[in-house]
Amino acid sequence: MAKNQLNIGMVGYGFMGRAHSNAFRKAGNFFPLDYDIVLKAACARSADKAQAFADNWGYESIETDWRKLIERKDIDVIDIASPNDTHKEIALAAAAAGKMILCEKPLGRNATESEEMVAAVEAAGVKNMVWYNYRRVPAVTMAKQLVEEGRLGRIFHYRAKFLQDWTINADLPQGGAALWRLDVDVAGSGVTGDLLAHCIDTAMWLNGPIVEVSAMTETFVKERMHNLTGKVEKVGIDDASIFMARFANGSLATFEATRYARGHKALYTLEMNGEKASLFWDLHDLHRLQYFDHADEGKLRAWRNIHVSDGDQPYMKNWWVPGLQIGYEHSFVHQVADFVTGLGEGTTPSPTFREALQTDYVTDAVLKSARERNWQPVKQS
Numbered sequence: 001m002a003k004n005q006l007n008i009g010m011v012g013y014g015f016m017g018r019a020h021s022n023a024f025r026k027a028g029n030f031f032p033l034d035y036d037i038v039l040k041a042a043c044a045r046s047a048d049k050a051q052a053f054a055d056n057w058g059y060e061s062i063e064t065d066w067r068k069l070i071e072r073k074d075i076d077v078i079d080i081a082s083p084n085d086t087h088k089e090i091a092l093a094a095a096a097a098g099k100m101i102l103c104e105k106p107l108g109r110n111a112t113e114s115e116e117m118v119a120a121v122e123a124a125g126v127k128n129m130v131w132y133n134y135r136r137v138p139a140v141t142m143a144k145q146l147v148e149e150g151r152l153g154r155i156f157h158y159r160a161k162f163l164q165d166w167t168i169n170a171d172l173p174q175g176g177a178a179l180w181r182l183d184v185d186v187a188g189s190g191v192t193g194d195l196l197a198h199c200i201d202t203a204m205w206l207n208g209p210i211v212e213v214s215a216m217t218e219t220f221v222k223e224r225m226h227n228l229t230g231k232v233e234k235v236g237i238d239d240a241s242i243f244m245a246r247f248a249n250g251s252l253a254t255f256e257a258t259r260y261a262r263g264h265k266a267l268y269t270l271e272m273n274g275e276k277a278s279l280f281w282d283l284h285d286l287h288r289l290q291y292f293d294h295a296d297e298g299k300l301r302a303w304r305n306i307h308v309s310d311g312d313q314p315y316m317k318n319w320w321v322p323g324l325q326i327g328y329e330h331s332f333v334h335q336v337a338d339f340v341t342g343l344g345e346g347t348t349p350s351p352t353f354r355e356a357l358q359t360d361y362v363t364d365a366v367l368k369s370a371r372e373r374n375w376q377p378v379k380q381s
Ligand SMILES: NC(=O)c1ccc[n+]([C@@H]2O[C@H](COP(=O)([O-])OP(=O)(O)OC[C@H]3O[C@@H](n4cnc5c(N)ncnc54)[C@H](O)[C@@H]3O)[C@@H](O)[C@H]2O)c1
Pocket: 011, 012, 013, 014, 015, 016, 017, 043, 044, 045, 066, 080, 081, 082, 083, 084, 086, 104, 105, 106, 131, 132, 133, 177, 178, 194
């Protein structure tokens, strides 16, 4: 029997436009979905670039204005894979048009924008989800299962870092294509909203709400040439951000992100220490979960290095045979599969806009704490 179609309208053809398009194409091949996912239209401001992207990924058509994309009756889902300053305006218009919305993170440039986005999708009653994809790396999903099964017991510590090294060169300009992350007007913040947002989302998913933070940030290169104005301008983003946090469950945390850690490209690690057990995960070795269980027999007690590739482990029965691993792109495939499965079941898989807003409350509190050099309570959604 023919399945219903789910027609995708993609905004943006960059890093995430590619990651999402790949996921939309693969999800139905590996997961039993109630819908046929159709790449209906790709939208970018340049017709040539939009067409080249559409041809490469198999989109049926193009648009050069996202407003036109939203007006189209043959689009069910608007996927926002464009820079942060576009998220709110596109999401508000898409919600008003009754479209389902998948939005890249961070939801808004700050929590005020995100609150408007949450209000819009909830008033319109449209399905919504944010691409915090690391939740769906099988080893991270398995960490969630171990925590929920109570295997770690009471949690004492959470530790996360996300380190890169691509903005150390003081001659690197800010702004425009590819370098919008250095322009605070477009990005909203630096590594706090970019890298730490991922760490915070995973942390709260695994360990519950963060209630207060104390942070410091630094902008190491204070001025950079701006690609759009051609002038040397003040840099408004945080290049590095470090904060301490207290969770509602009483556990303590440290978080660190920077783009100035020479040698590290995307070193996202997380660790949890509980009364009974600990776990550790590293994006550079993403299919492995390190797990230490104090209940193991004393002479054999040690960190287990679990290769998460068995059919009993999250998502893996849909891929190859035990022992063969998957990678980064598959976290997006899993997110698409979960979203579309949720449509069939009438549920909205997390994280919703409202859940992602909570991450923005934390990042806002981190930036305020760094500015004011004090502890800040975190608003709860
Ligand atoms: N989930 C993740 O792990 C992850 C990773 C990277 C980026 N992101 C997020 O994804 C979003 C996009 O980041 P990216 O790395 O793909 O950026 P990118 O610079 O690679 O691509 C951005 C795309 O948006 C397009 N664009 C800009 N303004 C537009 C407009 N008005 N209309 C249509 N298209 C427009 C650009 O032409 C480009 O194709 C950001 O919000 C970013 O924070 C998330």
